[in-house]
Amino acid sequence: MALLHGGQLQQMATRYQVPVDEWLDLSTGIAPLSYPIPAVPLHYWQQLPQLAPHLNLAARDYYQCQNILVTNGSQSIIKALPNLWRQYNQQSNKVYLPAKGYKEHEHAWASAGYNICYYHDELPAKTDLSEHCVLVVINPNNPTGKLFTQTEICQYQKTIKEINGLMVVDEAFMDVIEPDQSITSFVNNTDHHTLVLRSFGKFFGLAGIRIGFxxxxxxxxxxxxxxxxxxxxxxxAQYIAELALKDKIWQQQQRENLHQLRLQQEALLRDVLGSEIIAEVVSTNLFITLSFNQLVIAKLLHELLCKLGIYVRLTDEQTSLRFGITTKANFPRLVDALLQAKIQLKK
Structure with a gap:
């Protein structure tokens, strides 16, 4: 069964009878500001895609790594990994996963018959990790915002290698973390026990071209x-990604813009909803997750906002809402919808 994610706007439009072009879609962690699409030379459209050494070099420089594989996004890797890992290590049968996080990881491992063990706010103790196990780390976590330091992850990397296991680090939202906590530079050509997934579309605001690393x-x-x-x-996609990965000036401006938008949007949410409704706010510069004083509020507020054409992500546990970052032009509409929803919540 397919999992529910943000970004399923057509389904929401049908469900709530609001035309697609009338929605404010805040259901994903995709940057609202995107890298400007250049004119793509005609031959890229006419020919089958070839291996692109210049893209490979640009990606290795951007991610500060030795080896990299260009993919059509992380999903194909997540889906294929359990069976490929079983071929490599037939003694492995246990996978440690965050209790809250991107559920496609859990779905892939569970579907392949692995035993799932959950951890919560902190990684499982290194002494508790079993031989040949798999440890999946989403860093920073989506939607909790939990971030493990580079030092912490590298310590686990060493332990996983010693017990002949596998560590999968999903760094889909790492581009906006400063100072950088990525472990890409700590993965070498002889390390068969670490995989790092990086997303292109989220930070560069171009999820539609489906490219990852x-x-x-x-x-x-x-x-x-x-x-x-x-x-x-x-x-x-390869042509656009190569240019974007090389454009250091645009990247720095993007980080600054997203940071300012996140601060302003977070203040907006706090001011409108207030501490009588919001229990906790966690965020990165690509999303803001709200938890509430009453568990039922998340589901109710999600429903009220959807009826007003504001699409936010109700977490899998239905206890929190994740708001993608939007532009200042959309702030007035968001405020108006939140105020209307707040009135309905108090009835």
Whole structure:
């Protein structure tokens, strides 16, 4: 069964009878400001996509890593990994996953028959990790915002290697973390026990071109490349991504803009809803997650906002709402909808 995610705007439009073009979609963690699409040379549209050495070099420089595989997003890697790992290590049967987090990881491992063990705010004790296990870390976590330091993750990286396990680090939202806590520079060509997933679309605001990166050893690059087959990433996407990854000036401006928008939007949410409704706010510069004083509020507020054409993400536990970052132009509409919803909550 397919999992529910943010970004399913057509379904929401049908459900709430609000035309698609009348929604304010805050259901994803995709930047509201996107890298400007350049004119793409015609041959990228006419030819089958080839291996792009210049994109590879640009990605290795941006992610500060030795080896990288260009993919059509993280999802194909997440789905293929359990069976490929079983081929590599048939003794592995236990996977440690965050209790709250991107559920496609859990879905993939559970569907492949692995035993799932959950951890909560902190990583499981290194002494509790079993031989041959898999440890999945979403860093920073979506939607909780929990961030583990580079030092912490590298300590676990060493332990996982010692027990012949696998560590999967999903760094989809790492681009906006300063100072950088990524472990991409700590993955070398002989390390068959670490995989790092990086997203392109979220920070660059271009999720529609479906491109991502896997940082790992040559062994896993070959294994995934053979499994996924040729032509995974279209030529225009590769061309755009190469330019974006090289554009350091735009990247710095994007970080500054997202930071300011997040601060302003977070203040807006606090001011409108107030401490009588909000219990906790956690955030990155790509999303803001609200928890509430009463558990029922998240579901009620989600429903009220949807009826007003404001699409936010109700977490899987239905106890929190995650708001994607939007632009200042949309602030008045968001405030108006929140005020209307707040009145309804008090009835």
């Amino acid at each position: 896997l940082i790992t050893s040559d062994y896993w690059q070959r294994a995934f490349s053979e499994h996924l087959g040729p032509w995974q990433v279209n030529g225009p």
